[in-house]
Amino acid sequence: MNDFQEFVSKSMLWFEGLAAVVALFHYNTVKKQYWKFFVFYLVFIFLCEAFGRWGNFIYFSKAKYYNYFVMPAQFIFFYWLYAAKSLGKPKLFLILSLLYLFSFIPNELFFSESKIIFAFNYTFGCLILMLLIVMEYYKQITSQNILNFGRNRMFYINLGVTLSYIGTLPFFAFYSPLRKYLEIWNVYFDYFLISGVIMYILFSISFIWGKQSS
Numbered sequence: 584m585n586d587f588q589e590f591v592s593k594s595m596l597w598f599e600g601l602a603a604v605v606a607l608f609h610y611n612t613v614k615k616q617y618w619k620f621f622v623f624y625l626v627f628i629f630l631c632e633a634f635g636r637w638g639n640f641i642y643f644s645k646a647k648y649y650n651y652f653v654m655p656a657q658f659i660f661f662y663w664l665y666a667a668k669s670l671g672k673p674k675l676f677l678i679l680s681l682l683y684l685f686s687f688i689p690n691e692l693f694f695s696e697s698k699i700i701f702a703f704n705y706t707f708g709c710l711i712l713m714l715l716i717v718m719e720y721y722k723q724i725t726s727q728n729i730l731n732f733g734r735n736r737m738f739y740i741n742l743g744v745t746l747s748y749i750g751t752l753p754f755f756a757f758y759s760p761l762r763k764y765l766e767i768w769n770v771y772f773d774y775f776l777i778s779g780v781i782m783y784i785l786f787s788i789s790f791i792w793g794k795q796s797s
Contacts, residue, residue, distance in 0.1 A: 585769075591776040596632055598783040603629040605787040613790075617668050618736070624660050625786060631656075650704070658683055658708040661744065665715035669737050670722065679711050706756040713749055716741060736793030743785035747778040 584592065606622040613619050631653050635645060659680050666676035686707040719741050723732060732738045754761065754771035761768040 584772075588769075588772060588776060591773070591780065595776055595779045595783070596629075596636060598780050598787075599625070599629045599632055602783040602786040605790050609790040620660075621664065621740075628653075628657065654705065654708070655684070658712065661712055661748075662715065664740070665712075665719055670715070670718055679715070683708050683711055702756055702758055706752065709748055709752045709755075712744065713752075716745055716749065733792060736789045739785040739789035739793060743782035743789075746785075747775075747782040750778050751775045 603622075603625040606625045610619065610622050613622065635648065635653070640648065662676050662679050662683070666679060667673040686704050690704040719737060723729065723735065723738060723741070728735070751771070751774065754775055761771065
């Protein structure tokens with residue numbers, strides 16, 4: 584990484600921590616709602632990322648830690664938040680989560696040469712998330728409270744997830760081939776880092792400005 588990328592990478596970790604602190608500060612206002620699990624999620628992700636940066640990887644590699652644990656936890660949580668809670672479709676959550684988990688099978692059988700990023704698995708997980716994002720946007724656009732979108736917590740979360748996960752989909756889907764074109768790879772990597780920072784800022788804003796009561 585160059586100096587700019589190193590700076591933004593460190594900044595993203597601290598913005599993750601900031602989002603966790605902001606969420607904890609608002610915990611009492613959401614502790615009787617399902618949003619308390621979003622608080623737990625932000626704390627969990629910050630701890631995972633902190634371990635990813637400073638932890639000791641003796642018994643397993645950092646790549647396995649992210650591919651088999653951190654990324655699946657993120658995808659499944661967002662499937663739950665979108666499908667089961669925001670869209671009110673718990674069966675859809677179960678179906679999509681199972682489909683995502685099953686994607687590890689072809690990944691192991693046909694894409695085992697991918698050592699850093701499980702491109703197939705990540706791409707499939709993002710495509711599922713994209714479907715839920717579109718459904719959420721449709722729900723927000725057709726809502727009677729569309730003029731009060733600034734008070735909708737899911738508006739900020741959906742925007743952040745769109746910019747980060749969907750915006751970086753081409754980067755991770757073609758991660759290995761792009762390594763041969765370092766200039767293009769660096770542009771995508773810069774976007775990945777910057778969009779990550781913006782996403783966690785939006786997560787923080789969702790607690791500060793979002794007043795969704797359920």
